[in-house]
Amino acid sequence: MSLVDDESSHEQQPEEEQPEEAGAEQPGLLTRVEGDAEHGHEAEPGDDLAIPDELPILPLRGLVVYPETAVPLMVGQPRSVRLVDDVVGGDRLVGLVASLDPENEEPGPDEIHNIGTAAAVHRLFRAPDGTIRLLVQGLARIRVDEYTVTEPYLKARISRVPETVESGIEVEALMRNIGEQFRRLSELVPSIPNELLATALSIEDPLQLVYTIATYMRIDLDDAQEIITLDSTVEKLRSALRRVWLRGQSQARSMWAWPEAKSCTGSGGPLCSTAWRNSFSASGTLA
Numbered sequence: 001m002s003l004v005d006d007e008s009s010h011e012q013q014p015e016e017e018q019p020e021e022a023g024a025e026q027p028g029l030l031t032r033v034e035g036d037a038e039h040g041h042e043a044e045p046g047d048d049l050a051i052p053d054e055l056p057i058l059p060l061r062g063l064v065v066y067p068e069t070a071v072p073l074m075v076g077q078p079r080s081v082r083l084v085d086d087v088v089g090g091d092r093l094v095g096l097v098a099s100l101d102p103e104n105e106e107p108g109p110d111e112i113h114n115i116g117t118a119a120a121v122h123r124l125f126r127a128p129d130g131t132i133r134l135l136v137q138g139l140a141r142i143r144v145d146e147y148t149v150t151e152p153y154l155k156a157r158i159s160r161v162p163e164t165v166e167s168g169i170e171v172e173a174l175m176r177n178i179g180e181q182f183r184r185l186s187e188l189v190p191s192i193p194n195e196l197l198a199t200a201l202s203i204e205d206p207l208q209l210v211y212t213i214a215t216y217m218r219i220d221l222d223d224a225q226e227i228i229t230l231d232s233t234v235e236k237l238r239s240a241l242r243r244v245w246l247r248g249q250s251q252a253r254s255m256w257a258w259p260e261a262k263s264c265t266g267s268g269g270p271l272c273s274t275a276w277r278n279s280f281s282a283s284g285t286l287a
Contacts, residue, residue, distance in 0.1 A: 055095040057154040062102035064224040066211035067138040075132040083153040109147040174237040
């Protein structure tokens with residue numbers, strides 16, 4: 001999954017919002033206010049900030065921004081630049097929703113997913129070429145109910161859709177499993193910084209853990225959208241765990257096929273051991 005949004009995007013697609021390179025900015029974590037329920041509770045991370053019923057909608061190309069994470073974006077499309085200028089001059093709140101087709105530079109209301117994230121614009125830099133780089137921080141999951149304006153940019157009535165956060169032995173086991181698989185994956189992928197690994201392994205909140213790891217995993221857009229669409233945090237954990245495991249399997253196979261892999265030269269190393277390779281075998285949790 002690339003860090004690029006439709007109207008806002010990464011540097012690869014300056015016409016629309018896109019995410020910056022993952023290494024350029026590390027994700028921030030937000031404190032979430034939680035309510036109680038018998039078997040779980042609904043998470044409402046944006047309770048400390050009033051989110052209006054109508055928001056400007058910034059379509060994202062090939063990217064899903066999650067609550068409780070901070071992501072750098074780049075905006076280049078004229079309507080997106082106009083949107084950002086108006087947002088920064090107002091309450092700095094925007095709805096970030098992934099486009100159905102990452103190649104569509106100006107998607108309409110029927111070409112955008114209906115589940116996304118309300119976010120705050122925290123920092124902004126205007127480049128000489130007219131593009132805008134900004135840092136957005138996800139606040140809460142939202143559903144787009146109805147588009148009210150299409151020009152000069154999209155606006156829609158939205159509803160907050162808090163996730164259900166379960167607790168118990170299964171949640172703890174899934175968190176340990178995904179943390180361990182992510183640690184093993186980091187041994188294969190040099191682009192995963194040690195600071196990110198340390199941050200992920202120290203997170204005690206299951207929803208925050210899912211969203212943090214999903215932000216830095218290169219997964220397909222449909223898989224990334226599935227994680228934000230699922231209501232249950234247990235289901236989100238299972239989905240994210242499956243993606244981490246599959247990425248580890250793919251990365252490990254590609255390294256084993258490389259006869260001159262540096263990690264397996266000389267005296268060998270952790271990537272050469274049969275036990276380490278077998279650690280990526282499927283478990284009952286993934287079945």
